[in-house]
Amino acid sequence: MNNREHARQARRTLPRPLHIAAWLTFAAAQAAVAQTSTQDSGATSAAPKTPQAAAASGTAGKDQALPAVKVSASQVADSPLNLSTPVNSGALGTRSQLDTPFSTTVVTGENLAERQVYKLGDVFAGDASVTNNSNAYNAWATYITIRGLPVDWQNGFRIDGNPFISYGITMPYEQLERVELLKGLGGFMYGFAQPGGLVNYVTKRPEKDPVTSLDVGYRMDGVLSTHVDLSRRFGPDDMFGARLNYTKEAGKTYNAGDINRNSVSLALDGQLTRDLQVWFNALYQTIRTSGQTPAIYTGSYTASSLPAVISGGSNLLGGTDQHINTNLQLYTAGVRYQLTPDWSFATSGSYSKSARDRNESTLTLLNQQGDYTDARWNGDEAHQDIYWQGMFEGKVKTGPFTHQLVIGGAYQHQTNNYALNSIYTVLGNGNLYQPNPWRFYSGGGLETYRTSDITQASAFVSDTMQITSRWAVLAGLRYTNYSQNNYATTGEKTSQYSQNGVLTPTFALMYKLEPNTTLYASYVEALEQGAIVDSIYANGGAMLRPLRSRQYEIGIKSEHERWSATAALFRIERGAAYANADNVYVQDGNSIYEGVEAAGSVRLGRSWQVAGSVTLLDTWYAKGQSYNGNRVAGAPTFVAAGRVTYDVPYVQGLQLAADAKFTGSTQVRPANNLETGGYMVVNVGANYFTRIGGHDVTLRAAIDNITNRRYWMFQYSDYIAPGDPRTVSLNAKIDF
Known part of the structure; x- marks a missing residue:
C-alpha cells in the first residue's frame, strides 16, 4: 500500500476531527522526507540546527532546491525541569529553582505551545504532584490540587508576581x-x-531581538484562533522595549457550546x-462561553459507588x-x-x-441510575485587588x-462584590444519560x-547566610496585620x-553536593483566611476563623x-474543614499530608528525551470529632506522569x-464512602519546524486523551x- 492509499484509509477509519490531524501529520512528514531527500542528494552541507544558522542559510542559500530546516531539540534545553530558570519567590526575592529550598515546577511557553494547552490542569500534566480537577470552558477551569490540597482561588494565583482573583x-x-x-505553603513568601x-x-516581555509572529489554530469541534506577537526595542542604545500580544478565539466547543x-x-x-x-505591563481579556459542563454534587448521594461514567x-x-x-x-508599574554593585x-x-456573569447548573446526584435534581444559579460577581x-x-x-538579604514590605486591599439579586431556583429532575x-x-x-x-499589610526580612562554599542557612520572617469585613x-x-502581628517564619538548611x-x-x-460558608450547607453565610498550617520538607x-x-x-x-453528618460546614481537628515526590529527565542519544514524575501520598484526618483516620477528600494516594x-x-x-x-x-467525601476510580489519560503530538x-x-498537531477514556x-x-x-488541536505559526 502506497502513501496515498494509507492516507485514504486513515480518512475512512478516523473520526472527522482526526482527519485533519492525520492529513497535517501526513503532509508534514511528506514535505520533510522530500526535503531531506533533496538535501541528501544535492546539498553541499547539512541544514543548520540553530535559529541563527537557519536564518543565515535562508539568506545565503537561495540557489538550494528547498529551504533549510531547523531541529526542535536545538531550541529547548536538554533539561526540561528548567532548574536554572529564575522564579519569583516573593519575600525571598528572585532565585533559580536550584537555589530555592522548596519544591517548585516551571513550565515554559514553548512547552505550552508544543502541547497546545487550554486549561490549567493541562499546564502541569507532567507533574505528578498536581491533579487535574477541571473541565475546560467553565467556571472550574483553574481547579487543581497540589499534593492533595486545593489552590486558593483568592490568594493562590499571581500574574508577574501580582495578585488577582482567578x-x-x-x-x-x-x-x-x-x-x-x-x-x-507560601505564607512567608x-x-x-x-x-x-x-x-x-x-x-x-520585550526581547533583545525583534519578534514578529503570527499563528492560527483549530480545536475541535470548531474553535478557531489567531494570535499575533510583536516585540521591538528602540531609542538610543535600544533603551526602550515594547511587546504586544493579541489573541482572538471563537467557535463551537466540544460540548456543543460557544x-x-x-x-x-x-x-x-x-x-x-x-x-x-x-516598566509597565497591562493585560485585558474578555471571554464569553456557553454550554459548559455543570458541576455534580454528591452531598445527598447515598450509594456506595458512582454511576456509570x-x-x-x-x-x-x-x-x-x-x-x-x-x-x-491587570495594570502594573514598577x-x-x-543602589550599589551589591x-x-x-x-x-x-x-x-x-x-463574572454566571448562569450555571449544579446537578445534585440522587441515585446510581444517574437521576439528579437541576438547581440553577445566576448572578454577577466582581473582585478588585490593589497591591x-x-x-x-x-x-x-x-x-x-x-x-544575601531581602528586606521589604507589602500592602494588599481586596474587595469582593456579589449579586444583590442573584437567582437560585430548582428547575426539576433529570438523568445523566438523557438530554437535560x-x-x-x-x-x-x-x-x-x-x-x-x-486588607493585608506586612513587613518581611530574610537572610540566606553562606557559611562555607557548600553550606548555607536561610531564615525568614513575615509580620502581617490582617483584617476582614x-x-x-x-x-x-x-x-x-482582624488579627495583628501574625508571624509566619521559615527556616532552611542547604548543602551543595556539587555546583549543580x-x-x-x-x-x-x-495562615489562610477564614472561609465564608457556601449556601448549600446548613450554616451557609457563616464566617470561619483563619487556619494555620505547617510544612516540613527534605x-x-x-x-x-x-x-x-x-x-x-x-x-x-493543616486545620481540617468539612461538612459533618448534619451538613454543617465546620473546622474540626487537622488534616495531615505526608508524601514523597520525584521527577527526572534524561536525553538518550541525539533523538530521545524521556521525562517522568511520581508522587506517593498518605493523608488522614486527625484530632477531630469526626472522620479521624480517614483519608482526606481530594488526595489520591498515587499519581505518575511521563513524557x-x-x-x-x-x-x-x-x-x-x-x-x-x-x-x-x-x-470524594471525608466520610470515605465514595471514591473515583483510577484512570490514565494519554496524549500525543507532532511538531514540524521548517523554513518557507x-x-x-x-506546524503542530496534538491529540489529548487519544483513547477517549471516560x-x-x-x-x-x-x-x-x-x-x-x-480533543484535536492544530496550529501553524510563521515568524517574519
Whole structure:
C-alpha cells in the first residue's frame, strides 16, 4: 500500500476531527522526507540546527532546491525541569529553582505551545504532584490540587508576581513566557493563603531581538484562533522595549457550546540610566462561553459507588442557556534602581479587576441510575485587588560569612462584590444519560453589592547566610496585620475579623553536593483566611476563623547537561474543614499530608528525551470529632506522569511526542464512602519546524486523551465532574 492509499484509509477509519490531524501529520512528514531527500542528494552541507544558522542559510542559500530546516531539540534545553530558570519567590526575592529550598515546577511557553494547552490542569500534566480537577470552558477551569490540597482561588494565583482573583479565569496561555508553581505553603513568601501552593503566570516581555509572529489554530469541534506577537526595542542604545500580544478565539466547543475570547497584553520597559529601570505591563481579556459542563454534587448521594461514567464532551447535561462570561484586567508599574554593585531597590504597584456573569447548573446526584435534581444559579460577581510591594535586595559580609538579604514590605486591599439579586431556583429532575430537559435563560447585568473587603499589610526580612562554599542557612520572617469585613446588602457591616502581628517564619538548611546539586531541609508556616460558608450547607453565610498550617520538607535538586532530577519528602499539617453528618460546614481537628515526590529527565542519544514524575501520598484526618483516620477528600494516594519526545532521524525538524498521566483512586467525601476510580489519560503530538520563503514556520498537531477514556474526576469536596473527551488541536505559526 502506497502513501496515498494509507492516507485514504486513515480518512475512512478516523473520526472527522482526526482527519485533519492525520492529513497535517501526513503532509508534514511528506514535505520533510522530500526535503531531506533533496538535501541528501544535492546539498553541499547539512541544514543548520540553530535559529541563527537557519536564518543565515535562508539568506545565503537561495540557489538550494528547498529551504533549510531547523531541529526542535536545538531550541529547548536538554533539561526540561528548567532548574536554572529564575522564579519569583516573593519575600525571598528572585532565585533559580536550584537555589530555592522548596519544591517548585516551571513550565515554559514553548512547552505550552508544543502541547497546545487550554486549561490549567493541562499546564502541569507532567507533574505528578498536581491533579487535574477541571473541565475546560467553565467556571472550574483553574481547579487543581497540589499534593492533595486545593489552590486558593483568592490568594493562590499571581500574574508577574501580582495578585488577582482567578475564579473562572482561563489565562491566555499563548501570551505567557512561563508558568511557575510553588508547591505547599507560601505564607512567608506571599502572606495569607491556603497551603496547596501558588501559581505565578509570567507574561512575555520585550526581547533583545525583534519578534514578529503570527499563528492560527483549530480545536475541535470548531474553535478557531489567531494570535499575533510583536516585540521591538528602540531609542538610543535600544533603551526602550515594547511587546504586544493579541489573541482572538471563537467557535463551537466540544460540548456543543460557544466561546468568544479576546486577549491583549502589553509590556513596556525602559533602561533610563545604567542603574535605573522602569516598566509597565497591562493585560485585558474578555471571554464569553456557553454550554459548559455543570458541576455534580454528591452531598445527598447515598450509594456506595458512582454511576456509570459519561463523557465530558457530552451535551446532555446542559444547553446554551448556561454561560460564564468573564473579564480580567491587570495594570502594573514598577521601578528598579541599582543602589550599589551589591544592593538594589525595587518597588511596584498593581491594580487588578476580575468579573463574572454566571448562569450555571449544579446537578445534585440522587441515585446510581444517574437521576439528579437541576438547581440553577445566576448572578454577577466582581473582585478588585490593589497591591504594592517595595523590597531591598543585597549582600553584606560579617567575618567569614556572606549574607544575601531581602528586606521589604507589602500592602494588599481586596474587595469582593456579589449579586444583590442573584437567582437560585430548582428547575426539576433529570438523568445523566438523557438530554437535560430544563432551560433557564438570563440576560446578565445584575446589580452587585460589596460583600467583603480584606486588607493585608506586612513587613518581611530574610537572610540566606553562606557559611562555607557548600553550606548555607536561610531564615525568614513575615509580620502581617490582617483584617476582614463582611457587609449586608444595605452596606452595613455584619461581621469583622482582624488579627495583628501574625508571624509566619521559615527556616532552611542547604548543602551543595556539587555546583549543580542542592540538598535542602526546610520548614515554613502559613495562615489562610477564614472561609465564608457556601449556601448549600446548613450554616451557609457563616464566617470561619483563619487556619494555620505547617510544612516540613527534605529535598534534592540536580541539573546537568543531559539529565536532571528532583525529589522531596514532605509533611503538611493543616486545620481540617468539612461538612459533618448534619451538613454543617465546620473546622474540626487537622488534616495531615505526608508524601514523597520525584521527577527526572534524561536525553538518550541525539533523538530521545524521556521525562517522568511520581508522587506517593498518605493523608488522614486527625484530632477531630469526626472522620479521624480517614483519608482526606481530594488526595489520591498515587499519581505518575511521563513524557517521551523523539526527534525523527533523517527528517530534520520533525518531532513526535507522547505523554501519559495516571491518577489513582480519590476519596470524594471525608466520610470515605465514595471514591473515583483510577484512570490514565494519554496524549500525543507532532511538531514540524521548517523554513518557507525565508521565514521560520512551525506546524503542530496534538491529540489529548487519544483513547477517549471516560472517567470521573474529583472536582472539589463533595463534587465530581466527567473528564474531558478526546480533543484535536492544530496550529501553524510563521515568524517574519
